Amino acid sequence: MSAVRVPHPSTEIESRRQAALDSYAVVDTPPEQAFDDIVRLAATLCDVPAAAISLIDHERLWFKAQIGLDQPQLPRFNSLCDHAILDPGSTVVVDDLAANPGFAAHRQRIGGQPPRFYAGVPLLSPDGYALGTVCVMDVVPRRLGAPQLHALELLARQASHLLELRRYARKQRELLSEREAFARRIERSRAELQHRHEQLQQTANRDELTGLLNRSALVQLRNNPEAMQKLQQAYSLVVLDVDLFKQVNDRHGHLLGDRALREVAAAVTASVREGDLAVRYGGEEFLIVLPGTNLASAVEIAHRIRLRVAEASLPFPLTVSAGVAAGDASRDSPEQVFERADQALYRAKAAGRNRVVVDDTPYFNR
Numbered sequence: 001m002s003a004v005r006v007p008h009p010s011t012e013i014e015s016r017r018q019a020a021l022d023s024y025a026v027v028d029t030p031p032e033q034a035f036d037d038i039v040r041l042a043a044t045l046c047d048v049p050a051a052a053i054s055l056i057d058h059e060r061l062w063f064k065a066q067i068g069l070d071q072p073q074l075p076r077f078n079s080l081c082d083h084a085i086l087d088p089g090s091t092v093v094v095d096d097l098a099a100n101p102g103f104a105a106h107r108q109r110i111g112g113q114p115p116r117f118y119a120g121v122p123l124l125s126p127d128g129y130a131l132g133t134v135c136v137m138d139v140v141p142r143r144l145g146a147p148q149l150h151a152l153e154l155l156a157r158q159a160s161h162l163l164e165l166r167r168y169a170r171k172q173r174e175l176l177s178e179r180e181a182f183a184r185r186i187e188r189s190r191a192e193l194q195h196r197h198e199q200l201q202q203t204a205n206r207d208e209l210t211g212l213l214n215r216s217a218l219v220q221l222r223n224n225p226e227a228m229q230k231l232q233q234a235y236s237l238v239v240l241d242v243d244l245f246k247q248v249n250d251r252h253g254h255l256l257g258d259r260a261l262r263e264v265a266a267a268v269t270a271s272v273r274e275g276d277l278a279v280r281y282g283g284e285e286f287l288i289v290l291p292g293t294n295l296a297s298a299v300e301i302a303h304r305i306r307l308r309v310a311e312a313s314l315p316f317p318l319t320v321s322a323g324v325a326a327g328d329a330s331r332d333s334p335e336q337v338f339e340r341a342d343q344a345l346y347r348a349k350a351a352g353r354n355r356v357v358v359d360d361t362p363y364f365n366r
């Protein structure tokens, strides 16, 4: 080979060749044992001091692996490997570079000396683009035997396979991390939706004025077997109603009426424990479910609420009446317990209000 013919980088073929090389994302990566081994094997088989796997990247020649060469990379222009890829289908062997004026301008050096011998096999992508070479060099002229040339070509094929494997592994890693990122995005959206759903449910279940649970929350609980499980143990129910609340509204206006309702809700919240259910059941009617609480304790809690309401900081006196009943899941439905507590409340109202009345239905009448 004698003519110097460097392809112009802006040609379409050159840009496709560069795109093929870019798809491997191998240029400027750290050394890898498998490529180093190929280079060592090439030097040993051809009995030369220098060998390399070169890649032609834009305007430079970069070595993925090399032994014996002085420079880690070189300008592409007039480099030996750039000549070698002009015909991707054939191996270039120059027994004596000094006898070929076309190679005089190359800048490769081996221990400070210019190489005299060069053999390079193009490294091909599956679609036939020459990415670089597997090459061997010596500082003295020499001839390669046919078996050595054949071995060099086999090593170039191995290097191409390695590049392909490397690209495949990289693609797999990319796909995996894309899939993981996708899974993370889905999980985030799911958690966000769940959060929004819970927020909406919270809003839907809460009474706007008092912040207590509302009646529809109670209906949901009634239909929720898990929540109803809580009432499998003994429990008590307090039905509480603000006394003469119509008068409060009529005399002091709805705004103060609303404030009075918030004070009652605050008294209820302050008097119950976590796990108890405090519900604004109707306009000025409240329901308190006390799981695991016996009748005597429930009456105490109802009194506490009554006293707290009486002490509320309002510009008018406010009182509540309450009816209390105990439930036994093996005998009573929640509706029956409510009915008995409501009867007790009715009696509290009838007896003059501002009091707590206990359900007195005989056990055998239930």
Ligand SMILES: Nc1nc2c(ncn2[C@@H]2O[C@H](COP(=O)(O)OP(=O)(O)OP(=O)(O)O)[C@@H](O)[C@H]2O)c(=O)[nH]1
Residues within 6 Å of the ligand: 209, 241, 242, 243, 244, 245, 246, 247, 249, 253, 254, 255, 256, 257, 258, 261, 282, 283, 284, 349, 353
């Ligand atoms: N300000 C205000 N008033 C409400 C609200 N919900 C219901 N009310 C009023 O509460 C009053 C309830 O009155 P009644 O059912 O006659 O009972 P009461 O006046 O409390 O009399 P007793 O229950 O017999 O002591 C009505 O005037 C309703 O308009 C509310 O959210 N805010």
